[in-house]
Amino acid sequence: MAVYGEGLASPPARVVLRRRRWPHPGVVVAVVCLLVVLAYPVLMLVSSAFNAGDPQDLPATQYGFTHVGELLDHADWIRNTLIVSLGGTIIATAIAAVLAWVFHRTTVPGHNVFETLIAIPYPLGPLVGGLAWSVLGSPRAGVINQAFRYVSGSTTPLINTSSITGIVLVMAVFEAPVAVLMIGAAMRRMDPSLEECSAVFGGGRLRTALRVTLPLMMPAILSAALFVFTTMMGSFAIPAILGSGARFYVATTAIYVLFQGYPPNYPLAALLGLVLIAITGAAVWLNQHLLKGRSFTVIGGRGYRPRRIDVGIWKWPLFGFACLYVLVSLVLPLGTLAIASLQRTADIDWTGATWTLANFRYVLVDFPTTRAAIINSLLLGIGTGTIGVVIAALLAWLVHRATGPGRRFLEQLAMLPQAFPHLVFAVGLLWMVLTLPLNIYNTLYAVLFGYLIIFIPLGYRTMSGVMVQVDQALEEAARVSGARWHRVMRTVTIPLLRNGITATWALLFMVSVREISASIFLSGPDSQVLGPAILNFWDSGGLPRVSALAIVQAVIVLVMLVIVRRLDTSHVEA
Amino acid sequence: MSKPDRADAAMTAPEGAAAPLIQVRNLAAAYGTRTVIENLSFTVYEGEHVSLLGPSGCGKTTMLRCIAGLETPIAGDITIGAETVFSVTRRTNMPPERRGLSMVFQSYAIWPHMTVFENVAYGLRSRGLRGAAVREKVEQALQTVGMSEYIDRSATALSGGQQQRVAFARSYATTPRAMLLDEPLSNLDARMRAQMRDELKDLQRASNLATVYVTHDQEEAMAMSDRIIVMREGRIEQVGAPLEIYNQPRSRFVADFIGAANIVSGRLAPGSDEAGPVLAVGDVSLRCAPCARLPRPREDGQHLAAIRTVYPEIRREPERGVENEWPVTVERRVLLGDIVNYSLSWPGGTLRVHGFPGRLWAEGETAWVYISPRHIVLVDAD
Numbered sequence: 001m002a003v004y005g006e007g008l009a010s011p012p013a014r015v016v017l018r019r020r021r022w023p024h025p026g027v028v029v030a031v032v033c034l035l036v037v038l039a040y041p042v043l044m045l046v047s048s049a050f051n052a053g054d055p056q057d058l059p060a061t062q063y064g065f066t067h068v069g070e071l072l073d074h075a076d077w078i079r080n081t082l083i084v085s086l087g088g089t090i091i092a093t094a095i096a097a098v099l100a101w102v103f104h105r106t107t108v109p110g111h112n113v114f115e116t117l118i119a120i121p122y123p124l125g126p127l128v129g130g131l132a133w134s135v136l137g138s139p140r141a142g143v144i145n146q147a148f149r150y151v152s153g154s155t156t157p158l159i160n161t162s163s164i165t166g167i168v169l170v171m172a173v174f175e176a177p178v179a180v181l182m183i184g185a186a187m188r189r190m191d192p193s194l195e196e197c198s199a200v201f202g203g204g205r206l207r208t209a210l211r212v213t214l215p216l217m218m219p220a221i222l223s224a225a226l227f228v229f230t231t232m233m234g235s236f237a238i239p240a241i242l243g244s245g246a247r248f249y250v251a252t253t254a255i256y257v258l259f260q261g262y263p264p265n266y267p268l269a270a271l272l273g274l275v276l277i278a279i280t281g282a283a284v285w286l287n288q289h290l291l292k293g294r295s296f297t298v299i300g301g302r303g304y305r306p307r308r309i310d311v312g313i314w315k316w317p318l319f320g321f322a323c324l325y326v327l328v329s330l331v332l333p334l335g336t337l338a339i340a341s342l343q344r345t346a347d348i349d350w351t352g353a354t355w356t357l358a359n360f361r362y363v364l365v366d367f368p369t370t371r372a373a374i375i376n377s378l379l380l381g382i383g384t385g386t387i388g389v390v391i392a393a394l395l396a397w398l399v400h401r402a403t404g405p406g407r408r409f410l411e412q413l414a415m416l417p418q419a420f421p422h423l424v425f426a427v428g429l430l431w432m433v434l435t436l437p438l439n440i441y442n443t444l445y446a447v448l449f450g451y452l453i454i455f456i457p458l459g460y461r462t463m464s465g466v467m468v469q470v471d472q473a474l475e476e477a478a479r480v481s482g483a484r485w486h487r488v489m490r491t492v493t494i495p496l497l498r499n500g501i502t503a504t505w506a507l508l509f510m511v512s513v514r515e516i517s518a519s520i521f522l523s524g525p526d527s528q529v530l531g532p533a534i535l536n537f538w539d540s541g542g543l544p545r546v547s548a549l550a551i552v553q554a555v556i557v558l559v560m561l562v563i564v565r566r567l568d569t570s571h572v573e574a
Numbered sequence: 575m576s577k578p579d580r581a582d583a584a585m586t587a588p589e590g591a592a593a594p595l596i597q598v599r600n601l602a603a604a605y606g607t608r609t610v611i612e613n614l615s616f617t618v619y620e621g622e623h624v625s626l627l628g629p630s631g632c633g634k635t636t637m638l639r640c641i642a643g644l645e646t647p648i649a650g651d652i653t654i655g656a657e658t659v660f661s662v663t664r665r666t667n668m669p670p671e672r673r674g675l676s677m678v679f680q681s682y683a684i685w686p687h688m689t690v691f692e693n694v695a696y697g698l699r700s701r702g703l704r705g706a707a708v709r710e711k712v713e714q715a716l717q718t719v720g721m722s723e724y725i726d727r728s729a730t731a732l733s734g735g736q737q738q739r740v741a742f743a744r745s746y747a748t749t750p751r752a753m754l755l756d757e758p759l760s761n762l763d764a765r766m767r768a769q770m771r772d773e774l775k776d777l778q779r780a781s782n783l784a785t786v787y788v789t790h791d792q793e794e795a796m797a798m799s800d801r802i803i804v805m806r807e808g809r810i811e812q813v814g815a816p817l818e819i820y821n822q823p824r825s826r827f828v829a830d831f832i833g834a835a836n837i838v839s840g841r842l843a844p845g846s847d848e849a850g851p852v853l854a855v856g857d858v859s860l861r862c863a864p865c866a867r868l869p870r871p872r873e874d875g876q877h878l879a880a881i882r883t884v885y886p887e888i889r890r891e892p893e894r895g896v897e898n899e900w901p902v903t904v905e906r907r908v909l910l911g912d913i914v915n916y917s918l919s920w921p922g923g924t925l926r927v928h929g930f931p932g933r934l935w936a937e938g939e940t941a942w943v944y945i946s947p948r949h950i951v952l953v954d955a956d
Contacts, residue, residue, distance in 0.1 A: 194685060196642075202671045
């Protein structure tokens with residue numbers, strides 16, 4: 001049974017003989033811990049936002065609305081954020097809905113290859129896309145525009161990725177893959193006989209797609225759109241790279257600038273952050289409101305392969321669209337960065353005559369800052385993966401396997417950070433680190449702490465997706481056979497979840513290595529990590545070197561991706 | 575008896591039948607390299623109710639989906655009415671939406687994003703009907719299945735049985751050329767299934783619509799059909815009226831799959847022929863029902879006979895002193911409620927017999943058993 005329009009499958013039905021009146025102690029501990037690490041940063045933000053005294057005070061000593069007026073002067077930041085996020089969400093979701101339908105429901109060739117390729121841009125992250133498209137599409141120096149001027153003799157650029165439209169399109173292209181995965185998963189879960197039935201009752205291809213498939217997919221599409229919107233509200237790398245030249249600010253880049261300015265304007269940054277949280281919160285509420293009564297429970301049919309729709313003459317245009325998407329989201333960006341990383345100067349030599357690996361030597365060996373950033377990011381990836389898996393597994397176990405009340409609340413709490421834009425949350429976490437007597441600021445522990453909390457929703461969701469698939473009776477059988485809790489975990493639960501644990505670990509590793517929005521606040525001078533290092537390097541290091549560093553990051557992520565795929569298939573074969 | 579003969583039997587009309595409606599000729603279907611249907615031919619006549627019956631994996635659902643146009647066969651052709659909807663040689667493959675059929679899916683396939691009315695109206699609207707005509711037909715169809723008061727309900731608010739009724743209404747509303755049913759009752763619990771089966775039977779009687787009914791449940795097939803096509807591993811095993819298939823199973827497979835039967839093996843007595851075959855089983859000589867042609871023996875040369883467990887009669891004393899009467903001992907008695915299962919120790923081996931609670935035999939009791947020769951049917955070995 002699959003429930004549509006919900007990110008998570010419900011826990012399996014259970015027989016409760018005697019309803020437990022008190023929450024499981026583990027649930028209590030988890031709820032308290034989550035409340036502390038979620039509420040503390042948000043309270044710090046609130047405190048700073050309404051700070052009427054010394055702007056540097058943390059927490060504030062005097063409260064007032066002095067900075068609210070300042071915020072109104074900068075309403076364009078919020079307007080820009082909304083334009084970029086709404087526009088990007090609409091385009092990304094539209095692209096994703098079409099691609100998911102093409103890959104899962106039509107006879108357009110190559111869907112297996114496309115599905116594999118579409119999984120790559122997400123772990124690579126927006127930094128790669130932003131960098132590459134700034135090289136490809138900037139109005140004057142952009143590679144595509146130079147080529148266009150050369151071929152056509154025109155003086156106006158063909159594309160401009162520094163414009164609002166450009167930023168919206170680049171963001172849409174790089175956020176679409178997650179939506180493809182989310183909508184595609186819902187399409188796989190859909191009972192194929194619902195579509196077949198439409199055909200038998202006289203519904204043609206178009207009618208079936210519009211009257212049956214699309215409405216049935218609407219909850220999944222809305223959920224994907226919400227996810228994309230929330231991500232875009234907090235997205236930093238692409239507007240920072242593409243928008244800074246034209247002094248185009250969205251809320252996230254504005255917050256960064258307010259922090260970097262002298263003196264830093266913390267209250268305004270915090271206020272802006274709260275506005276972002278309020279908007280994403282409203283979006284979550286709206287989404288739930290829209291989905292009310294539309295979560296379609298569908299009884300799974302038998303294991304018939306879904307009949308793919310023969311789209312006739314549309315086959316090749318749709319194939320071309322998928323190819324274009326892969327070109328724009330993957331081939332062009334990676335290719336551009338790869339070639340740029342081999343250059344001696346910022347002028348790109350396409351012939352290969354003067355290509356060199358010196359830039360890689362520079363970022364990997366010679367330059368201590370980037371070398372340290374690479375090592376730090378690897379360490380953080382391993383740390384976040386390992387500790388994050390334990391946290392995710394414990395949370396998933398408590399929600400799906402423990403008895404007693406409070407489990408629903410725990411789940412909602414675990415998913416709550418999803419509504420916080422990473423960058424804003426990182427500001428709160430930074431202040432938490434600074435005000436607590438921990439003395440870990442400017443160490444990797446501060447970054448690790450931030451990553452672990454920020455990625456709780458991702459880890460929890462992946463882990464519980466695996467846990468609900470394991471029949472609880474298998475654990476109960478072990479209990480009946482006389483095994484205690486830790487023995488059940490060691491001999492039954494963990495071995496059964498091994499694949500899910502590996503996948504969660506790898507996912508957390510990849511998102512940590514590519515993280516940037518939170519890292520720019522959490523990492524200090526002595527705890528540099530890859531994302532901020534690439535961004536700083538982009539300001540100062542020159543195109544070839546920054547490309548080399550970005551390629552290093554991409555290779556780390558891609559190697560992990562390949563290892564995970566290998567593990568997956570070898571396990572299936574075993 | 576060879577396979578083509580069976581295919582011929584499948585093509586012959588039942589008594590007093592109308593014109594052929596669906597004709598399937600030499601059809602083959604495969605998933606990848608695995609063949610699921612081989613050289614299958616049969617005909618469904620106007621107004622006729624045909625069941626495709628067989629164990630899971632026998633190709634019956636694939637056959638139905640081929641008729642609907644949801645699966646593309648690799649050989650053969652399908653004609654509906656005068657129209658060839660699929661033909662490999664003529665390169666015809668009409669899409670399902672133009673075949674003018676209706677179908678009840680195993681999972682009901684009630685669209686959850688529509689109301690009951692919209693579900694039933696879907697087929698009418700996609701065939702171009704609009705306005706009051708749609709409303710009228712939908713109301714009529716829902717009334718037939720007793721779901722009138724649910725017309726504006728959301729489809730997700732229905733129970734399994736109600737969804738099933740809506741699926742029937744949707745199928746009847748479009749007045750299709752034929753109605754296809756793919757295990758429509760298998761998702762219901764036992765009590766509901768029996769009730770829906772009877773309701774469906776009444777609906778069938780009330781309309782003159784031809785149906786093709788796929789099931790693995792012999793009771794459903796018996797109850798719902800004018801003719802049953804028993805399928806096995808992508809081929810037709812036997813075609814006939816329900817009682818004919820029950821009383822004259824052609825093969826060991828059919829005898830086993832439909833009803834409960836004792837299968838006994840032995841050599842044909844010297845000199846016995848089709849007109850009066852006598853089978854030597856252990857120490858006994860069984861006089862069997864006459865047959866048109868002796869069936870295929872087992873590899874060791876022995877012939878098989880099927881004896882339905884309901885037909886042997888247990889008596890206190892030998893009454894006739896005739897053929898096919900033997901002394902037996904009751905070895906085991908299992909009371910199931912409406913019926914009682916006996917295992918009898920019989921000179922020919924162990925004989926399973928159905929009895930009734932009205933006349934019980936105790937374990938260890940001795941008695942006589944009589945089996946009428948017409949209920950001992952020689953069958954093809956596997």
